[in-house]
Amino acid sequence: MIEKNLFGYTREGKAAYRYLLSNEAGLEVEVSDFGASILSIRVPDKEGKKTDIMLGYDTLEEYYDNSCGFGAYIGRNANRIGEAKVTLDGVTYELEANQKGINNNHSGSNRSHYHLYSAEAGQDNKGDYVEFRRISPHLEQGFPGNLDQAIRYTLTKDNALQIDYHAVSDATTVINLTNHSYFNLSGHDNGDVLDHELEVYSDAFLLSDENLLPTGEIASVEGTPMDFRSMHTVGERIDADFIPLKLAGGYDHNYILPNDGKLKKAAWVRSPESGISMEVWTNLCGLQIYTANGLNHKKGKGGTYYEKHGSICFETQFYPNSCKEPSFPSCIFGTGEPYDSTTIFRFV
Secondary structure (H helix, E strand, C coil): CCEEEEECCCCCCCCCEEEEECCCCCCCEECEEEECEEEEEEEEECCEEECCCCHHHHCHHHHHCCCCCCCCCCCCCCCCHHHEEEEEEEEEEEEECCCCCEEEECCCCHHHHHHHHEEEEEEEEEEEEEEEEEEEEECHHHHCCCEEEEEEEEEEECEEEEEEEEEECCCEEECCCEECCECCCCCCCCCCCCCCEEEEEEEEEEEEEECEEEEEEEEEEECCCCCCCCCECCCCCCCCCHHHHHHHHCEEEEECCCCCCCCCEEEEEEEECCCEEEEEECCCCCCECCCCCCCCECCHHHCCCCCCCCEEEEEEEEECCCCCCCCCCCCCECCCCCCEEEEEEEEE
């Protein structure tokens, strides 16, 4: 079932809507054509109470102040690009150096989630869906090409939110899309996630410099606090005397997944308090785990103030800086070359 309700009006005076998808298992997902964003995910806890596990805001206007990216669709490029520039077909394109005046992060301050998208609601054999579309014009965010973007959110019959991305450009460009939802499986207003149980099915991660830009080196998780191949709580080793954790103030690292284009389970997380657990699936080669190290008394839904480590993000993507690092799988796509990826958040 899909319900459409007015969310508010953009600063240009256009109406924006929120779409509520629900299934027979009691899972509810709200998305909006403003930003192609996820507004909330409500999941029955172990006592049957519906719990909103997504950090976010109450009003459309508040989503204009969303530099942290609550529920956000991130395009054209997720994560960091070194020196805020990229060379494509022999031409160097200058990007906004919005990270410490040095690197580009999440494509700059003109984020994809500050724009209005067209919407189409429907149903297929997986379940109900809402698809958002928008053409990002040539040189928006500094990247070349008119980029046709489609983001489809499907609430499946097997209790998952599936995100299917499709994009194609009329010029060689960078395409590295993700969703930046902040999860707290105990409830968005229920403190930190340090007690959450976590597994990440990866043998290696990227080393980064003091600005969290990958150095190009890949390190084994073996014998380090980065190893979640077996279950550990998020907070068990987050303050360990380990340089990558100290540089980031917690977990903010890209884990290496098989670069085979196949859908695979990348992570699992569970709140002991609520009993809610979630699997993360992707067909991409990287998974950025971020423990909201930069949150600092950010006011959100219902007047809740979100604090450091108050949530965890699972950003499926190409590696950061993969448009410049020749040893990484490339996120550069040629003219007319389609980008397609799938991310699934399955509640089990």
